[in-house]
Amino acid sequence: MFYTKINNRRYLGNKYRILTFIKQIISENCGDFESFADIFAGTGAVSSAYTDKILYTNDILYSNYLCHLTWFSDEVFDISKVANYINLYNSEIPFEENYMTQNFSGTYFSDKVCSKIGFIRENIENESRSGKINIRERAMLITSLLYGIDKIANTCGHYDAYRKNADLSESFTMCVPEPNANLKHNHCFNEDTNELVKKISADVVYIDPPYNSRQYCDAYHLIENIARWEKPEVFGIAKKMDRTALKSKYCTREAPAAFEDLIKNITAKYIVVSYNNMAKKGNDRSNARISDSQILKTLENKGDVKTFSQPLKAFTTGKSEHSDNEERLFICKVK
Template sequence: MPRIKDLPKLDRPRERFLEKGPDALSKSELLAILIGSGIKGKNVKQLSEQVVRKFRNKFLDIIVDDLLEIPGIGEAKALQIVSALALVKRFYEELGPKDNIVLSAQDAVSLTSEIRDKKKEYLVCLYLNARNALLKKEVISIGTLDKSLIHPREVFGPAVELRAAGVVLLHNHPSGDVGPSKQDIEVVNKIIEAGKIMGVNVIDFIIVSESDIHSIFTDIQTSKNKTTHYVSDGVQNSLFDLLETEQSAYTPTVKKIHKIYFSLDERVKLGRFQLQNRRFLGNKYKLLGFIEDIANEKCNGFNVFCDIFAGTGVVGERFNEKNIKVIANDFLASNYMPLKAFLGTSKVDFEGIEKKIELLNGLEANEANYFSNHFGGTYFTLENARKIGAIREKIDEIATDENNKAVLITALLYAVDKVANTVGHYDAYRKKLDTIQPLRLLVPDFEPENNVNNEIYKEDANQLIRKISCDVLYIDPPYNSRQYSDAYHLLENLTAWEKPSVHGKAKKMDRTHIKSDYCLQSASKAFADLISNADCKHILLSYNNTGESKDGRSNARIDDEQIINILKSRGEVNIFERDYRAFTTGKSDTDGHTERVFYCKVTK
């Protein structure tokens, strides 16, 4: 990488600043001057570009810990940046009073950024005049939100004194999950009712965390494809008005399925493994009969089946026949490789694969390597970790083409799953290292002749949907705020094999580029975009209700009413239900868990 002093004078931030002034510099160039110097392999300009790209419009709210996650940013540089931001904010606040107009949830959040990283729960109220200008910001309570502790007079007493026309309430969740809790809903309902009596509009109730927000107003308006601005066409609605008029246009048919399905493993050849022989969150293997019955009943005679959030790929494989083309897609490389091996490889020399697997199993791995240095003694025994690293290196040497490489990496990923000291994912490892069986790779067992016309992708589903067409679109997105890139970071690292820096006790790499919108507050918006751009005849959506979870992060991101409203924009909706106990992250249990498949016959 070129050093700053090796760049032409006009490309150096300091020199450009002195010659042309600050307006001639980009944000990253201004930051480069503040940081001062780069790190090994990356000059200061490249480092500052990385920082700006990572935080974007949240740059002003970053804290020291955020910056320490970036390789090369130490405590001194992080303090420099955060101190400079704090200094600018302080001078700006002292310039004098100004009108802060609150027209959206983002406006409200920007005025209360100080509560986002608090360790205790805060309830803050913004009092607004008829122009939605801020009159006052006041902390209503500190501590767990409870309807028995929050009295409406604490919110509306100042509103009467200020002659406020409306209020926006903001509440932080230190846990990081911005899904409304039962207590949140009770408090909101109590305050909304009081606001109607007092004649003060309760405009919005917003839940914030360090990295996410959830606006009730935005959710309601998004579900109706309406503007998320608080004032539209001169009209300011209250949450009471919106909730009072929020009625579903029609009730979809719900069919409860009581049939018992048996998942009988097919006979596996000695020394081989099948696609479903892997632990994975949300795996649909035990629900295949349920899904297949619905497809056969509703989608008769299809030729192209698309599994656009394929995960392990078991649903696509269920319909993979010579006369059916399967389109399988997953954003994670550690899912894409098995999809490519099992569903995308139409020509394979199994004898050659067996010889390479035998070679990999026989490798001596006595020296430390990238993988054993980071994951040995925790996720794996030191011996297995050394061997995993050595095998991954060897695969790049002996793979003859991309399909051959996909088959070998898949064999490694499935073998790794068998010896991992985890509960099935890599958010954490078990405290006691008692998984001591040796690593052994097997050969994948599949029928390549069924894969001739299949298409395998590793793309963002919302981008891919604009490029493909199919008869049946099967959608199985993430349900809750748990990012799959967090749960399977180690397998992503092993698959890509770029040997990035890792951080924290769990040894996670930077995963910004593989985060899913379906785990965020914007999930319903992403889903609406996907459905509106789908070129298909039938839509099948797997989306469970996750019941009442003890851990809020397990609660569904998109509620039933939003799902139904979005799907019915394309045609009539039916819902199929059956009780099911899912494989979770092991930290929470759910009551009333129901697996549902929403079916939409596309007519619009």
């Protein structure tokens, strides 16, 4: 049986490579604390460093929320049961026509792989409805499926487009997630971040919002579609579903106002903001939506601010012309 870890997934803005830097800066500036909130958690890479705390995770994408339930939920699960399902899903499954074959064959996946994905995802839902698996076990199986198809998807790392005339894999392997079984008092959310902060509090609130105009729901629409399994109509060459409700203000001109509203409503001892230094270096889609001066002004209204930086090679679909990219951490000690 193969196993998978939280970082075994491609994702825009993933902080796993600079996690040591983030942990060091937080440790040196925030002292001892009991609770940690990661409110734009993405894959959960940063959250994974704070499983010894009372942990709050949040992401607007349901696919990421399921991953958080997998890695961080405190619900009891049966790992042998999960492994048995994954053994079944890794076996040869007869071909069938289903939602995946009807909409995605020959694009991101082959006809055969589409059939298998559709069967597996439907089976997980049926097992959940019948009470044979609990909420966390369901999340673990869907997460395993998403991690498995990410390895063989015909993309450059996200799903804005697929490569035409590419050789499509005829198989994929699901692996058993390796979550911590002894977590306590953790809370996973799938909400609008600006609304969530009005309802929770933590000693340290970590903020890693989208930086530019590239919406995550566009880049990962197919992963989100499979996670939700509502079987919506898809359209366009990339086969996207309606994502209106998943669009983030942080990718638009409304980002500074949204950020100001967010910070104003946070209850915490320390606020840590992660934001890169793209500013006006690239094309309009790549440029940062919130300027350094706007970040600093907003945080200084909340408390005392320090800034730290770390060189960062950004994840792109091509060659970046910008060799001086940095990830910055703004640490605000709340008044």
